[in-house]
Amino acid sequence: MKQSVYSICGMCTVRCPIRVESENNEVTWIEGNPHQLDGALCAKGSAGVALLNDTQRPQQPLIREGARGAGRWREASWEEALDYVAEKLQRIKSEYGPESVVLSSRGGPWQGMYKAFIHAFGSPNYTNHDCTCGRNTHHASLSINGVGRKGFAYDIKNAKHLVLFGRDMFSALRIAENNQTLDMLDNGGRLTYVDVRQTMTGAKATRFFQVRPGTDYALALGVIHQVIKQGYYDKEFISNYVTGFDELCSFIEQYTPAWAAKECNIKEKDLLAFVEEIGEDRPNVIFHPGWNLARYKDSFYASRAMHILNVLMGNIEMKGGLFIPKGAGDCGKKGIRSIDCAKPDIKRGDGIGWKYNHFDKGPGLAHLFFNNMLKEDPYPIKAWIAMRHDLFSGMPDPEQQKRALDKCDLLVSIDVNYSEFGWYSDVILPESTYLERDTPIVQQKGLKPRLAVRRRAVEPKWDTKSSCEIFTGLASRLGLEETFPFKTMDELWAWQLEPTGYTMADFDEKGFIELSEEQVFFDRDKLDGQFKTPSGKIEIVSEKLDKAGLPSLKPFEAPEIPKKGMFRLIYGKVAVHTQGHTTNNPLLSELMPTNTVWINTKQAKKLDIQTGDLVELSSADRSYNATAEAHVTDHVHPEAVFTVHGFGKEIPRQSRSFMAGISDQKLMVGKLDEWDQAGGGVNLCDAFVYVTKSIRNTKRRVEL
Amino acid sequence: MKKYMIHLNSRRCIACHGCTVHCKVNKNLPVGPILCDISCTPLQKVGGIPKTEITFSACRHCEDPLCVPVCPKDAMIQREDGIVYIDQDKCIGCMACQKACPWEIPVMNPATGKAVKCDLCMDRLDAGLKPACVTKCTTHALQLVTLQTT
Numbered sequence: 001m002k003q004s005v006y007s008i009c010g011m012c013t014v015r016c017p018i019r020v021e022s023e024n025n026e027v028t029w030i031e032g033n034p035h036q037l038d039g040a041l042c043a044k045g046s047a048g049v050a051l052l053n054d055t056q057r058p059q060q061p062l063i064r065e066g067a068r069g070a071g072r073w074r075e076a077s078w079e080e081a082l083d084y085v086a087e088k089l090q091r092i093k094s095e096y097g098p099e100s101v102v103l104s105s106r107g108g109p110w111q112g113m114y115k116a117f118i119h120a121f122g123s124p125n126y127t128n129h130d131c132t133c134g135r136n137t138h139h140a141s142l143s144i145n146g147v148g149r150k151g152f153a154y155d156i157k158n159a160k161h162l163v164l165f166g167r168d169m170f171s172a173l174r175i176a177e178n179n180q181t182l183d184m185l186d187n188g189g190r191l192t193y194v195d196v197r198q199t200m201t202g203a204k205a206t207r208f209f210q211v212r213p214g215t216d217y218a219l220a221l222g223v224i225h226q227v228i229k230q231g232y233y234d235k236e237f238i239s240n241y242v243t244g245f246d247e248l249c250s251f252i253e254q255y256t257p258a259w260a261a262k263e264c265n266i267k268e269k270d271l272l273a274f275v276e277e278i279g280e281d282r283p284n285v286i287f288h289p290g291w292n293l294a295r296y297k298d299s300f301y302a303s304r305a306m307h308i309l310n311v312l313m314g315n316i317e318m319k320g321g322l323f324i325p326k327g328a329g330d331c332g333k334k335g336i337r338s339i340d341c342a343k344p345d346i347k348r349g350d351g352i353g354w355k356y357n358h359f360d361k362g363p364g365l366a367h368l369f370f371n372n373m374l375k376e377d378p379y380p381i382k383a384w385i386a387m388r389h390d391l392f393s394g395m396p397d398p399e400q401q402k403r404a405l406d407k408c409d410l411l412v413s414i415d416v417n418y419s420e421f422g423w424y425s426d427v428i429l430p431e432s433t434y435l436e437r438d439t440p441i442v443q444q445k446g447l448k449p450r451l452a453v454r455r456r457a458v459e460p461k462w463d464t465k466s467s468c469e470i471f472t473g474l475a476s477r478l479g480l481e482e483t484f485p486f487k488t489m490d491e492l493w494a495w496q497l498e499p500t501g502y503t504m505a506d507f508d509e510k511g512f513i514e515l516s517e518e519q520v521f522f523d524r525d526k527l528d529g530q531f532k533t534p535s536g537k538i539e540i541v542s543e544k545l546d547k548a549g550l551p552s553l554k555p556f557e558a559p560e561i562p563k564k565g566m567f568r569l570i571y572g573k574v575a576v577h578t579q580g581h582t583t584n585n586p587l588l589s590e591l592m593p594t595n596t597v598w599i600n601t602k603q604a605k606k607l608d609i610q611t612g613d614l615v616e617l618s619s620a621d622r623s624y625n626a627t628a629e630a631h632v633t634d635h636v637h638p639e640a641v642f643t644v645h646g647f648g649k650e651i652p653r654q655s656r657s658f659m660a661g662i663s664d665q666k667l668m669v670g671k672l673d674e675w676d677q678a679g680g681g682v683n684l685c686d687a688f689v690y691v692t693k694s695i696r697n698t699k700r701r702v703e704l
Numbered sequence: 705m706k707k708y709m710i711h712l713n714s715r716r717c718i719a720c721h722g723c724t725v726h727c728k729v730n731k732n733l734p735v736g737p738i739l740c741d742i743s744c745t746p747l748q749k750v751g752g753i754p755k756t757e758i759t760f761s762a763c764r765h766c767e768d769p770l771c772v773p774v775c776p777k778d779a780m781i782q783r784e785d786g787i788v789y790i791d792q793d794k795c796i797g798c799m800a801c802q803k804a805c806p807w808e809i810p811v812m813n814p815a816t817g818k819a820v821k822c823d824l825c826m827d828r829l830d831a832g833l834k835p836a837c838v839t840k841c842t843t844h845a846l847q848l849v850t851l852q853t854t
Binding site: 029030031032038039041042043044045046047049050151170173175178179182185186198200201202203204207208239270575576584587588590591633634681 | 719728735754833
């Protein structure tokens with residue numbers, strides 16, 4: 001029988017709304033929700049069918065038999081696997097205390113459930129992947145605006161100018177945002193793109209700055225200088241809502257466009273022309289403050305500078321600018337209920353909230369656990385549950401992570417795929433794919449907020465379960481039914497919706513529930529109270545940073561120059577892959593089975609490297625190396641080599657991606673300890689690697 | 705009389721290869737055959753910005769197709785509206801069509817041992833829908849154009 005359901009894609013963390021058709025429990029068609037995306041879907045979205053049917057994903061629970069990472073598994077029933085995990089957790093809890101268990105996830109709209117589980121268990125140690133993603137941007141926004149990075153969203157469609165610092169949005173592929181940007185360009189808008197290499201985003205831009213790696217902050221400072229000098233800022237907005245402007249003016253004096261141009265390896269006249277465009281286009285100029293800005297040692301300050309530029313534009317809470325995302329309450333409606341449990345009053349194992357007080361206590365910082373684990377300070381960590389979080393693919397230096405994780409008695413991976421962490425773990429609890437699982441209802445804030453839900457399109461193909469079922473199963477074994485009392489998804493959904501007056505049938509027409517028919521804007525003259533800083537104003541100089549001994553306006557320090565024979569390693573994304581999650585997908589690996597190494601033409605010439613040659617990349621300590629084909633181009637900075645993240649995986653059961661290409665994070669030896677002390681992000685672009693032409697380019701054959 | 709063609713608005717195309725996969729999934733194709741593809745020219749500076757030209761390629765559905773007469777089983781058929789398609793029941797996988805085509809458009813489907821090519825999703829067209837690549841194009845860059853004589 002033919003069926004059609006509205007759902008939410010799970011191929012990447014954008015989670016686009018989709019409509020899925022199926023027949024006889026086989027998915028036959030996936031498209032973007034016609035009511036929101038007019039059918040639009042990316043390659044990854046369509047390749048969801050290939051994920052569903054892929055036999056190279058775990059098909060039943062697995063319990064490790066050989067050494068960690070040896071790949072010797074025993075197939076287990078769910079009863080056995082959940083009993084095994086629960087018993088181990090109970091034993092660890094009674095011996096070391098509940099805080100000795102860490103649960104990490106990718107984050108996202110359902111993380112409340114994972115967090116509730118570990119809190120109910122008694123541990124404060126919930127964490128997520130954001131130290132390698134948006135933490136710097138998040139903390140930058142908190143320090144200035146008093147709200148996190150999701151405290152503002154962007155009305156790109158109606159903007160006149162979008163400025164992106166290294167945010168390769170046409171590879172990141174948020175479909176709605178991409179279409180908004182293309183609509184803006186179709187309407188004559190401008191797009192300025194800044195990066196160390198050219199990307200598809202830069203290829204669509206009206207202005208492109210190829211900067212020296214690690215100089216985004218310098219460029220932003222030069223722009224602020226010129227914006228202020230030319231008077232291209234909103235004086236009224238600043239006097240109403242902003243403190244610290246005078247301090248900014250005196251600080252920025254030294255950072256002239258001529259200085260910035262020199263630091264960034266760009267032309268001063270281009271920077272000046274750019275600022276003139278801003279002068280024409282303001283206030284509808286959006287400086288995107290970054291997404292994955294876990295890059296350089298000053299990325300937090302670069303992001304702050306981008307936030308400051310938005311403030312100078314006075315573009316907040318307006319059409320074609322930044323807006324405060326609205327929720328149910330802003331539409332005069334009651335919100336949904338969500339599974340929740342208060343955090344136990346115990347020190348976090350990563351030091352957030354007692355050693356480091358200027359960071360968001362919510363998910364803490366995952367990378368700060370490892371050194372503490374090695375020292376058993378403030379207490380031993382004995383178990384790590386990774387909920388769809390591949391630590392070894394996401395964070396630098398997996399071998400160093402393993403040293404800390406070897407102190408654990410239990411490593412559990414809950415994931416749709418085999419992950420690098422999962423392969424090293426003790427138990428794999430295979431999650432059903434997003435096409436086979438239901439998830440709790442979520443609120444999506446925006447100008448027109450919505451309720452959305454993911455609903456299974458087909459029954460699980462193999463013996464897998466949804467994360468909700470997995471946590472409920474563990475909770476019932478651990479006596480945590482108070483937090484997880486729901487026996488079925490229908491019960492949970494009904495409980496979530498009860499205060500709202502809506503029912504599940506209200507999702508049937510469009511796949512979502514619209515909480516407002518009109519766009520909701522706040523009165524721009526009455527924004528007091530929206531900025532949750534100590535002063536209630538937008539603070540260019542932050543008291544909180546002062547208290548942590550950190551400057552609010554930090555002088556620029558030029559990035560290190562690579563030593564001879566070495567290059568700065570830059571990673572990025574591509575439109576057909578979601579990092580390591582999809583590199584083994586049959587239809588996506590067909591499009592891109594391995595990564596390449598981008599190297600500047602002049603540097604390549606010196607090393608006798610041509611496009612197509614195999615090149616060898618080695619970590620600074622030579623403990624990891626791998627080869628991939630060279631892509632020789634003028635359009636990458638000479639100090640850098642670039643490669644797409646997510647490759648170089650070593651999971652034999654993923655035969656398509658096994659040992660294909662280079663793993664950037666394995667090249668980042670020692671980099672777990674190099675992180676932005678002000679923003680909390682890991683400096684993922686501060687690693688240097690050796691690059692040589694590989695000896696494997698030989699054309700000679702000596703065998704028969 | 706040729707009635708349809710697919711047009712790429714290259715200003716909106718971001719070379720995400722969505723079309724390639726939308727097509728493959730709709731046709732239930734295994735790894736191997738690719739019926740439509742996107743290609744980018746090497747980056748070249750235009751007005752100081754490295755730019756690329758993006759093109760979409762699939763079967764041209766020629767007005768006078770060379771693949772049709774060469775088929776020994778009359779499996780390659782041109783419809784009234786100009787769509788050239790392969791009758792899968794008749795095809796024996798000899799690939800004469802591929803050799804006859806100047807662009808070698810028909811490809812072997814290893815799952816069936818028969819030739820396969822773009823048929824403009826004629827089943828969808830006949831049902832009042834658009835081809836998979838157009839319907840799901842990530843940025844609405846692909847358009848189905850209905851040709852008219854004036």
